[in-house]
Amino acid sequence: MTHSKKQSLDISEMNGTALDIARQVLELEMQGIQTVLDALDQRFERCVDLLYSIRGRIIITGVGKSGLIGRKIAATLTSTGSPAIFVHPVEGLHGDVGIVGRDDALVAISNSGETTEITSLAATIRKLGVKVIALTGVTSSTLAKMAQVTLDCRVLREACPLNMAPTASTTAALALGDALAIALMVRRGFNREDFLRSHPAGSLGERLKLKVRDIMLDRRSAPQVSPEANIHEVLSSVNEQNLGFTLVVSDNKLLGIITDGDLRRAMELQETLFTNKADKLMTRDPLTINPDRKAAEALEVMENKLITALPVTDEHELLGVIHLHDLLGRGQIRFTH
Numbered sequence: 001m002t003h004s005k006k007q008s009l010d011i012s013e014m015n016g017t018a019l020d021i022a023r024q025v026l027e028l029e030m031q032g033i034q035t036v037l038d039a040l041d042q043r044f045e046r047c048v049d050l051l052y053s054i055r056g057r058i059i060i061t062g063v064g065k066s067g068l069i070g071r072k073i074a075a076t077l078t079s080t081g082s083p084a085i086f087v088h089p090v091e092g093l094h095g096d097v098g099i100v101g102r103d104d105a106l107v108a109i110s111n112s113g114e115t116t117e118i119t120s121l122a123a124t125i126r127k128l129g130v131k132v133i134a135l136t137g138v139t140s141s142t143l144a145k146m147a148q149v150t151l152d153c154r155v156l157r158e159a160c161p162l163n164m165a166p167t168a169s170t171t172a173a174l175a176l177g178d179a180l181a182i183a184l185m186v187r188r189g190f191n192r193e194d195f196l197r198s199h200p201a202g203s204l205g206e207r208l209k210l211k212v213r214d215i216m217l218d219r220r221s222a223p224q225v226s227p228e229a230n231i232h233e234v235l236s237s238v239n240e241q242n243l244g245f246t247l248v249v250s251d252n253k254l255l256g257i258i259t260d261g262d263l264r265r266a267m268e269l270q271e272t273l274f275t276n277k278a279d280k281l282m283t284r285d286p287l288t289i290n291p292d293r294k295a296a297e298a299l300e301v302m303e304n305k306l307i308t309a310l311p312v313t314d315e316h317e318l319l320g321v322i323h324l325h326d327l328l329g330r331g332q333i334r335f336t337h
Contacts, residue, residue: 014161025159025167032155032168033175039152047133047149048183051082056103058084059125061092063117065166066109066173073107073177080181081190089117091261091306093124098244098260099308100125107133107180111153111169113141122146135173151176212298213291215327216312216320224249224318225258227279234258234278243323245309248282254311254318256282288313289322299327 014024051058058077062070070086077084087096100106106125110118113136122132122143134147137154144150153176159167223237223246237246238260245259258281266281289298289310298310302324312320 028157028159029168029171032159032172035155036153036172036176039154043149043151044179044183047151047180048187050131050133050149051105051107051180051184052187054103054105054131056083056101056105058082059100059104059106059130060084060086060109061089061106061118061121062109063089063115065170066111066115069170069174069177070107070109072174073109073181076178076181077184080185081188082181082184087121089115089121092121093117094261094264096244096261096308097121097124098238098242100128100130101242102129105131105133107135108143108147109135109153109173110141110143111137111166111173113138113143115143119143119146135176137169210295211291212289212293212295212312212322213319215295216291216322217326219252219318219320222247222311222318222321225278226250227255227277227282229278231276231281234281235263238263243309243325247311247318247321248278249318252318253316254286254288254313255279256284257286257311258282286311290314291319295322295327298322299324302327 014021058074060070060074060077061067067086067088074084074086085099087099092100106122108118108122113119113134119142122134123146126132126146132147134141134143134150135153136143136150137152138144139150139152139154153169153173155168155172157163158165158169159171223241223243225233225237225246225248227248227250229237229248234246238244238258240246245257247254248256248258256279258278262281262283266276287301287305287307287310289301289312291312291314301310302308308324310322311318312322
């Protein structure tokens, strides 16, 4: 079928055998990619220039199906030499934004460009001075207006016969994400040896065989406060290493942890945040890990519990802390299933 003929396909035409429907769906998805290809212009060059120039990581965000696409784009970017991490917008607004640094860039994916969680996160991150790139199907949307660069992901219609389920639009966004990753890969001169080093069979696989004690941040270097610390001391400790948390410690005993999310939730609940001490703000008995456990086990716990750090203890005595960045080589490599 030709491109023009396929534009006129409607719900009454999507019928026949399963094989017929499969062909129609794939035609529509190819059409969606063709539409994005036709819309490519110098904005793509500016986007690559921006992402290539940053000293930090590429933060990817999206919600729902766009979020799933975002996770894959983040993995592809990282495995091809552009360190990236996916941040769910809801988790981002409840503390995970603490891992975003001034040298990072945000790539926000939203077909409508009006998803509240995405626009709220983008607005929050912009206040940090972080550049925003929008992948959206509506270039006049709220998200597009927030962005320094907007890439047009508009498709003529979804492959769903109801024109509702994200299908062609998510395929197009994924393809555009691949294009970004490969353009950056070529710009960086990322070669076969680099690729092998950044995959589980290489340096990450070896890293995950190590014990937690071999990778952890030592107790003396871990962000920590006393249980009597005031809010200003807590905030200073949380921000000190840009890890998004501080540990509450007394006589080398771990009492709890305070994260960016804990502070935000306290503010949302209108608690007496500025008069409370650390022991009133902390999460007691946080998850911990023994220093003799494998680094791979620490990573599994973090992935399952959706957390980015684990205090390292032995009989409640604090020995250090292991962060996702330490497991992944400070953003140089990323574990993928």
